[in-house]
Amino acid sequence: MNNRSVMTDVEFCSALVPDAGEHYGRALDVMSAYPDYASAQFRIVIEHLVIMLIKRFHLDVEGASLYEMINELFSRRVIDYDLRSELHAIRIAGNAVVHSGMRHANGAAGTTDRETPGTTAAGDRQSAVEARKTLIQVFQRVFGLLNRGIDVPVIHTVEVGDFTSQQILWKAVTTMDFEAKMAAGLILEAQSMSPINTNTIIIGYGEDAHRKTTLRMAAELYWAACELSAKLDRFALGEIESKGGKEKCLFKLANTEALYRYAMLTVDANEGEESHRLGVKALEVAAERNYPPACVQYGDLLRQEEKYQEALRMLETALAKGELSAHAGLAFLYLEQDSSLYSPESAEKCLQDAIDRGCNHSEYLLGRWLYEGEKFVADKERGLQLLERAAEAGHAQASFYTQHIVGDRLAKRMQLEFLNLLSALGPAADVPTQNRNESCLCGSGKKYKKCCYLKRKIATTPPRQR
Known part of the structure; x- marks a missing residue:
């Protein structure tokens, strides 16, 4: 310089x-x-x-x-x-x-x-x-x-x-450019994660279908990136066959991140399909190359298949390379009761080590498990402190858990939706009633007569009589 x-x-x-x-x-x-x-x-x-x-x-x-x-x-x-x-x-x-x-x-x-x-x-x-x-x-x-x-x-x-997304998507479908296809795949992944309408409890069929289609498109772009990075056009057809065929050559030569990202969209989503088989193989190859995120994912897949020692090796490899999420993977492994590795103490230590390194997800996991008392001895006070700290740090699941599970807001919202549904259906003789001056069961803090009772009355009153 x-x-x-x-x-x-x-x-x-x-x-x-x-x-x-x-x-x-x-x-x-x-x-x-x-x-x-x-x-x-x-x-x-x-x-x-x-x-x-x-x-x-x-x-x-x-x-x-x-x-x-x-x-x-x-x-x-x-x-x-x-x-x-x-x-x-x-x-x-x-x-x-x-x-x-x-x-x-x-x-x-x-x-x-x-x-x-x-x-x-x-x-x-x-x-x-x-x-x-x-x-x-x-x-x-x-x-x-x-x-x-x-x-x-x-x-x-x-x-x-903001125009970058449009340009990259266009470049991805009009050129044979590896970087453009990788970037376009990432953009499609992002678009599939657009926020759900918080005013509805049930996700619409159209919205779900759109997300699945978008993710399939992203997976196809990653697979194209795998093929481009393998550069199989350098070999004659006979040479490819002598090396074990196109698929074997591709998994040997393809870009590691492209393999990993393809795997993450196909390992779970398309089980039983050809893409699922290719995704599992792609994940295995990326892990064997010691790509840290792939080691964590493949280690967890091995854990679910009860291949505990192999899972341990993969997770320890990821941890040695500084992959913080490996702590949580090891914690799940140490909590497998059918494994000779079973040790709640080791699981808690893994999570605490990650917390000491600033991992909010491990803070959430340990907090939830202490609060629930199923995997560890219950300690609701400590568990709640960990959950609140993770939520304050911006951890989405910790925020959801403290608000809807600990705070019981989900149950209250469901109760309110049920009451609104009853209102729309009209009065029924066997619907439970409550005193007009009691606090409304929906949890709003208002008296029943000024809350759900009033809503129900408006909903069931003909327009001309309102």
């Missing part, structure tokens, strides 16, 4: 940490439509940056997590307090994303026990914008650290507008 050179933030990232350039660029491509994915990519950028510093200053941190590596740089006085804080802020934002889109395998929302790390939600664009600003400051600080006496280049940030 030349003194006082002028660069975009994308160019600056690529020049400072070449391995991180692709991740930073893709984060900006989809930041408007998929800000949570951008935050996750920013975390990967600082991981590359931290590893670069570790190597530059010849520190021995083999097997350390990103959290530990950042603290080691600080303890060795390679970085100062401010830079450490900024690195941790981006790390925590990226970690939070992993759990913001947790999926439920069964049971009612917010109450199921089988929760495994899934794809990230669309997220908050402003949070991603702030993370980007912080990351640019990190770049400038690290440049100054490595190039003492040389002025930091003038940085111009690349504009990120």
Whole structure:
């Protein structure tokens, strides 16, 4: 880099940490439509940056997590307090994303026990914008650290507008470009996660069908990205056959992230179909390449298949690479009563270790399990404290749980909906009644005569008589 050179933030990232350039660029491509994915990519950028510093200053941190590596740089006085804080802020934002889109395998929302790390939600664009600003400051600080006496280049940030999604989707369907297909897949994932109408309890058939169609489209784009990245056109047909066929070659050569993201949309959604088989294989290949998120997901899949030792190996691999969600995966594994690994104490320790590293999802899990008293000895007070802390930190499931399960708001809302339904159907002789001056059962805090009784009376009174 030349003194006082002028660069975009994308160019600056690529020049400072070449391995991180692709991740930073893709984060900006989809930041408007998929800000949570951008935050996750920013975390990967600082991981590359931290590893670069570790190597530059010849520190021995083999097997350390990103959290530990950042603290080691600080303890060795390679970085100062401010830079450490900024690195941790981006790390925590990226970690939070992993759990913001947790999926439920069964049971009612917010109450199921089988929760495994899934794809990230669309997220908050402003949070991603702030993370980007912080990351640019990190770049400038690290440049100054490595190039003492040389002025930091003038940085111009690349504009990120709402039009980006339209352009990338068009490019994805009109070109054979790997990056465009990956970015378009991410955008479609984000669009499938648009907020549900909170005024309805039942999701409409049309809305559900639209989401499933959108996710299938995203999966097809990821599969196309897998095929493009494998570059099978370099081989003659006979050569491909000699290597075991197209499918074997593809799984050997395809991009790891493309395989992982395809798997995440097909492993559960299309069970029994060909895409499900390919998704499981894609996940297995990505995990065998030690791709941390894939190790967690595949480890959980092995746990569900009761292959506990194999699951343990995968989860420990992810944990060694700094994948924070592996703590929760290990906790689920240690709570399998049919396994020789069963140990509630070990499960609680895993979750507490993750909490100490700023993992709000582990805070939610431990809080819920302590509150319910099924997996651990009940401790409602401590459980509620953990749940409230996770909710205050923005954890969606913790917020839902404290409001609707602990606060019993869901039951009250269902009760109100039932009363409104009865009102619409008209009076019935066997409908339970309550005193007009009693507090309304819907939980509004008003007297019955000024709440549901009044609504029912209006609903059942002919228009001309109102």
